[in-house]
Amino acid sequence: MGCPPYALHFVVPATAGTQTGATISHVFERSVGELGPDSRLRGNDSVGGGRSVSSIADSLQAQLTNRAPSIWILVAATKGSVPRETGASMIVSATRCIGTIGGGHLELKAIEHARSMLAAVSSIATQRHYPLGPALGQCCGGAVAVLFVPVNSALESLLPALQRAETSGQSFQLEQRVDTGDVVRVPIAFESWPIWVFGAGHVGKAMIDVLAALPCQVTWVDERDNEFPNALPSNVRTVVSESPADEVKHIPSGAQVLVLTHSHATDLEICFALLKRNDLAYCGLIGSATKAATFRKRFTQRGVSEHDASRIICPIGNVALISKHPGMIAVGVAMDLALRRQLSREKPVEMGAS
Secondary structure, eight states: OOOOSEEEEESSOOEEEEETTEEEEOOOOOOOOOOOTTEEEEOOTTTTTTSOTTOHHHHHHHHHHTTOOEEEEEEEEEESSOSSOTTOEEEEESSOEEEOSOOHHHHHHHHHHHHHHHHTTOOSOEEEEEEOSGGGTOOOOOEEEEEEEEOSHHHHTTHHHHHHHHHHTOEEEEEEEOTTSOEEEEEEEOOOOEEEEEOOSHHHHHHHHHHTTSSOEEEEEESOGGGSOSSOOTTEEEEEESOGGGGGGGSOTTOEEEEOOSOHHHHHHHHHHHHTOOOOSEEEEOOOHHHHHHHHHHHHHTTOOHHHHTTEEOSOSOTTOOOOOHHHHHHHHHHHHHHHHHHHTTOOOOOOOO
């Protein structure tokens, strides 16, 4: 029995069913919980809210919906030093590119080949091999196998499963028959990186602008609906809540949390709610050393131990950056979050003073 044109296998082993062209095992989704009674949720209307900024499923679906002929380019295998990992991908149409496989001449050649397939109206996938040496004007020294998959109706049936894997931070394997008759297997790993941002003021907005470029999933909470922009990055969803502190119980385990609201009273209540949990990777509060000391005193007055109070990090970001410009603050905070995540790699950690 031959392999179907497309097959998608989730690495997490459990049977959940089969559909034409794909074999799919169960995905364990990480829920952010139900919203509170005084909350309203809004995601990105244009690209399907709440998924990664580089959402593959959303981008593929958009190309199909808009009937835009496209090629899905994936790094199928690597050897030695290379720009991107196996599973990295991008989508190329006649006029635009979404995502990246590492830039440079490798990406340029891949785009050229994809567009030659579009010009030829090719409906068959193919794989090409690129040594990253003098011929490509790159000095990485490695080699990359690149898979070119036409975006057509045969791929569409896989998108719901691909979307579930992407939103829940799971890994799966795409199996694709190419023009030689061989089957190319590409493992693709998605990682969950939930970040909750409380506050839609000037620093909150700057923070969202920076996080929009990162492979994270952002939940942005504020009482004021009119403070949120009409257009949201594809990896951001908003929650309008009359009581932001009540939303803390819906934060998923292992998330990173930033408290950046316009009100010290609101900040304080959110922090108290955060201190009732010990399964969050990071809780940061914007403010000066003076604000930090004041809050620690308030924590003590409510019976919070010094050890538990140290879970709230304040000030936040890179203390070497003395600028108070919102964008500079956001860059420093984002770098700190990324470094902390790199160290923990999604394992829930006990928060302590840095």
